[in-house]
Amino acid sequence: DTEVTQTPKHLVMGMTNKKSLKCEQHMGHRAMYWYKQKAKKPPELMFVYSYEKLSINESVPSRFSPECPNSSLLNLHLHALQPEDSALYLCASSQQGGVQETQYFGPGTRLLVL
Amino acid sequence: AQSVTQLDSQVPVFEEAPVELRCNYSSSVSVYLFWYVQYPNQGLQLLLKYLSGSTLVKGINGFEAEFNKSQTSFHLRKPSVHISDTAEYFCAVSNSYDKVIFGPGTSLSVIP
Numbered sequence: 441d442t443e444v445t446q447t448p449k450h451l452v453m454g455m456t457n458k459k460s461l462k463c464e465q466h467m468g469h470r471a472m473y474w475y476k477q478k479a480k481k482p483p484e485l486m487f488v489y490s491y492e493k494l495s496i497n498e499s500v501p502s503r504f505s506p507e508c509p510n511s512s513l514l515n516l517h518l519h520a521l522q523p524e525d526s527a528l529y530l531c532a533s534s535q536q537g538g539v540q541e542t543q544y545f546g547p548g549t550r551l552l553v554l
Numbered sequence: 555a556q557s558v559t560q561l562d563s564q565v566p567v568f569e570e571a572p573v574e575l576r577c578n579y580s581s582s583v584s585v586y587l588f589w590y591v592q593y594p595n596q597g598l599q600l601l602l603k604y605l606s607g608s609t610l611v612k613g614i615n616g617f618e619a620e621f622n623k624s625q626t627s628f629h630l631r632k633p634s635v636h637i638s639d640t641a642e643y644f645c646a647v648s649n650s651y652d653k654v655i656f657g658p659g660t661s662l663s664v665i666p
Contacts (some may be wrong), residue, residue: 444597480646483598483657496653530597539648540586540605545597 443467446531452552455521461549463514463531469544471537472514474506474529477532477548483530489514490537521553556581557596558647558657566663567635575630575646575660584639587628588646588654589619598644604628640664 444465453459471490475483487509488496503515503525514531517527528548534541561588564636567573579585586605590598609621619630628645645657 480659480661482659485653488653495598532597534561538642539650539652539654542600542603543598543654547595547597 443550444531444533444544446529446546448547448549449551450552451543451546452554453518453521454554455523457521458517458519460518461516461529461551463516463546464512465533466512467533467544468511468520469535470511470536471541472508472533473532473544474504474514474516475532476530477530479527487516488537495537518551521551521552526551526553556585556649556652556655558645558649558655560643560645560657560660562660563658564661564663567658568665569637570634572633573631573635573639573662575643576620577592577628579624579628579629579645579647580627581626581649583649583651585619587619588648589613589617589628589630589645590644590656591617592642592644592659594641601630601643608654610656635664637664637666 447462450464474486477483486500492508503520507515530547530548533542534543557580586601589601592598601617602611604611612618617632643660646654648654653664
């Protein structure tokens with residue numbers, strides 16, 4: 441099983457809402473990633489969790505709050521977002537977080553902030 | 555610091571014709587190189603990667619790439635494309651000291 445699942449597939453939220461994105465993998469991977477991808481652009485790394493600890497935060501605004509409850513799950517909590525935060529949010533995982541490892545991506549959550 | 559350049563933002567090609575997608579990188583240390591593909595409304599999927607060893611790397615779906623250290627390039631090739639190869643292709647680079655950096659992407663359109 442090389443699948444990374446993400447829910448929901450689509451999300452529309454207002455600037456005062458609180459919502460969460462979920463990501464799950466059952467490949468036994470110990471590193472999980474959140475990326476933000478704008479249309480016609482490459483993915484931009486937001487956060488990396490390695491062995492359930494936050495190892496990289498790419499200076500992401502605090503309105504995005506990641507959480508890794510266990511080695512299979514990764515959440516991204518959203519609060520007071522701005523319209524410019526509208527994008528495709530991709531989750532990925534890899535074996536241990538090494539830079540030479542293949543990252544396995546989920547299909548993404550397409551977020552629209554009104 | 556490392557960086558990745560994909561000079562061709564869009565590449566149209568007729569079905570069954572060969573294609574080459576260009577990727578150049580800059581890095582002061584030894585690199586790891588990747589090509590990922592993103593089909594419409596999907597996440598990214600690894601096509602192939604170079605870590606060390608043979609400079610010719612074969613990947614999935616008939617793609618291959620050649621690592622050229624002197625030209626700092628990692629161009630992706632396929633001898634005969636299919637309609638199903640229409641997608642966005644991202645070259646990516648990492649090294650022992652830095653995370654994976656994705657290039658801007660090349661949109662491949664296969665014309666029937």
